[in-house]
Amino acid sequence: MNNYCLEVIRADLTQTRTIELPGPAELTLAHGEAVISVKRFGLTANNITYGVAGDIIGYWQFFPAEGDYGRIPVWGVGTVIDPGQTDLKAGDEYYGYYPMASYLVVKPTHVTARGFTDGAEHRGALPPTYNQYSLMTAANGFDRQHDSHRMVYYPLFITGFVLDDYLFDHDFFNADKIILSSASSKTSFSLAFLLKRNRERHVVGLTSSGNKAFVESMGLYDEVVTYDTVETMDASSNIAYVDMAGNRKVLESVHHHFGDNVTCSCGVGITHWDSRDGAEPSNLPGAKPTMFFAPTQIQKRHKEWGPEKLQAEMQNAWTEFLDSVDGWVTINERKGADQMRETYQEVLHGAAPDQSFAISL
Ligand SMILES: NC(=O)c1ccc[n+]([C@@H]2O[C@H](COP(=O)([O-])OP(=O)(O)OC[C@H]3O[C@@H](n4cnc5c(N)ncnc54)[C@H](OP(=O)(O)O)[C@@H]3O)[C@@H](O)[C@H]2O)c1
Known part of the structure; x- marks a missing residue:
């Protein structure tokens, strides 16, 4: 054909x-x-x-x-x-x-x-x-040398960029820790890369046991926890949950474990597309899970910073990311x-x- x-x-x-x-x-x-x-x-x-x-x-x-x-x-x-x-x-x-x-x-x-x-x-x-x-x-x-990187990573990296800025813009929802699910995904590790670069926050990577060693090897997360050990985490401080996995059972375990200390529950992805059964998100303790909509934050910065500054910020961060990503x-x-x-x-x-x-x- x-x-x-x-x-x-x-x-x-x-x-x-x-x-x-x-x-x-x-x-x-x-x-x-x-x-x-x-x-x-x-x-x-x-x-x-x-x-x-x-x-x-x-x-x-x-x-x-x-x-x-x-x-x-x-x-x-x-x-x-x-x-x-x-x-x-x-x-x-x-x-x-x-x-x-x-x-x-x-x-x-x-x-x-x-x-x-x-x-x-x-x-x-x-x-x-x-x-x-x-x-x-x-x-x-x-930069045509990086066509493959642009196709594979750029849309995911820019989502990470906007999420990093969104969390910062909301003073991290008063959270001491930021927990990212599907920590091994490119969108999550882009965000982890930017949080490490830009902010002083404790970032936890939540992943499957088979991907734990990979996530640890990147050195982007302060702590790496597997889905089956969420209950072992210290639940005494506020957390912001950024959910790339969309796994209802994991969402449930995070909300039940941290309860009212979940100050932000931000749905971004559904990498675990075949694990969508479980409690309705609206019935969980803590902040109500909401879907993240990147264009809203982009439009806000467009207005506040102007398109040139926004573009320059993205470009600088992207260039630094390119220096590292092939190592992972x-x-x-x-x-x-x-x-x-x-x-x-x-x-x-x-x-x-x-x-x-x-x-x-
Ligand atoms: N809302 C937005 O604007 C926006 C923008 C960009 C991306 N996203 C979303 O972010 C998510 C991540 O995308 P990505 O392209 O960065 O992903 P990716 O790098 O391809 O993610 C791979 C990881 O996802 C998990 N995974 C993938 N397939 C799986 C399966 N069949 N069963 C179980 N786990 C599986 C595993 O992570 P773990 O073992 O660590 O769970 C795997 O290492 C997607 O759902 C995407 O749609 C949303």
């Missing part, structure tokens, strides 16, 4: 199919449409979460599929192969949100030297951040339809935390 797309059954993410797509030359583009060839993308638990939360947040609507199937979005790099009658230029490369497919048809609007917005009707009601594509120039902050995790380069499908299954079932994946098509 020269042109293909990986789809999953929306109600059962373990079931996939690879379908053949028509060649780009066979497409009849509507006025204002262009074709971008998807070259490479990263794949982590974050993408699995897009599938798990597909119906709630609308992730399935970015790249609609037929029947029971859905197309999971990924962060990647694409090249314009047919600009149609748009302001895009053939050969220009864009970083953004793509399906796991050979190409994407877009309807570019607001085309500038920074990038464009996909104005396709079916994406109109979705969060604007995901509809923006950045032109990969040095002026736009792209190896990026595996994979290629083609078969390896894409195999890697998806590997990530779905919980890949080793010291390995990450960049797929080329």
